[in-house]
Amino acid sequence: SQTIHQWPATLVQPVGSPLSLECTVEGTSNPNLYWYRQAAGRGLQLLFYSVGIGQISSEVPQNLSASRPQDRQFILSSKKLLLSDSGFYLCAWSIPQGVNSPLHFGNGTRLTVT
Amino acid sequence: AQSVSQHNHHVILSEAASLELGCNYSYGGTVNLFWYVQYPGQHLQLLLKYFSGDPLVKGIKGFEAEFIKSKFSFNLRKPSVQWSDTAEYFCAVTALNDMRFGAGTRLTVKP
Numbered sequence: 001s002q003t004i005h006q007w008p009a010t011l012v013q014p015v016g017s018p019l020s021l022e023c024t025v026e027g028t029s030n031p032n033l034y035w036y037r038q039a040a041g042r043g044l045q046l047l048f049y050s051v052g053i054g055q056i057s058s059e060v061p062q063n064l065s066a067s068r069p070q071d072r073q074f075i076l077s078s079k080k081l082l083l084s085d086s087g088f089y090l091c092a093w094s095i096p097q098g099v100n101s102p103l104h105f106g107n108g109t110r111l112t113v114t
Numbered sequence: 115a116q117s118v119s120q121h122n123h124h125v126i127l128s129e130a131a132s133l134e135l136g137c138n139y140s141y142g143g144t145v146n147l148f149w150y151v152q153y154p155g156q157h158l159q160l161l162l163k164y165f166s167g168d169p170l171v172k173g174i175k176g177f178e179a180e181f182i183k184s185k186f187s188f189n190l191r192k193p194s195v196q197w198s199d200t201a202e203y204f205c206a207v208t209a210l211n212d213m214r215f216g217a218g219t220r221l222t223v224k225p
Contacts, residue, residue, distance in 0.1 A: 043217035102148055105158045
């Protein structure tokens with residue numbers, strides 16, 4: 001069966017520090033991978049999605065970036081965190097059948113930038 | 115770009131009341147539609163989905179949703195809510211490779 005691992009579960013970082021959140025999927029090949037941010041009252045915002053190694057689509061221009069160094073690994077990064085980066089970050093995957101596949105979510109990372 | 119609107123931010127109901135949560139999307143092409151639920155302290159879970167066929171789809175726990183193409187809507191319904199339905203509900207729309215979510219509706223069911 002497929003599983004998705006996301007870590008860390010919680011993170012407190014000072015403003016200006018770097019960020020690296022990692023997400024890995026097991027039990028499937030060439031999944032579509034996604035990073036979402038869930039902010040209070042604002043629902044789920046799509047940040048990045050990837051349909052293959054090295055292929056990243058960015059939905060929001062900001063100081064976050066994503067990388068997919070391996071087929072089932074998706075990393076969310078920042079060189080310098082801002083206070084506004086605080087939120088709940090969710091990694092998700094879907095099978096590569098485009099629109100017909102629901103998302104499967106990781107446990108999420110609660111990021112607090114102080 | 116496609117967008118999803120959920121009109122109700124917070125709905126408070128008593129047990130046994132009927133529920134309808136609105137969802138509208140703006141995308142003219144072929145879409146697939148989902149409702150996800152997030153119970154307190156838990157992960158997002160798929161509640162139901164519409165791909166094609168019968169526009170009235172049934173999901174888990176007695177929920178259903180109706181796709182009305184002419185209105186670009188996919189409203190979620192349940193005839194009689196329970197206290198355990200207290201959660202946040204997200205409507206989502208997919209087209210091509212991405213999925214867009216609405217802002218979510220928080221449902222509080224009073225016992």
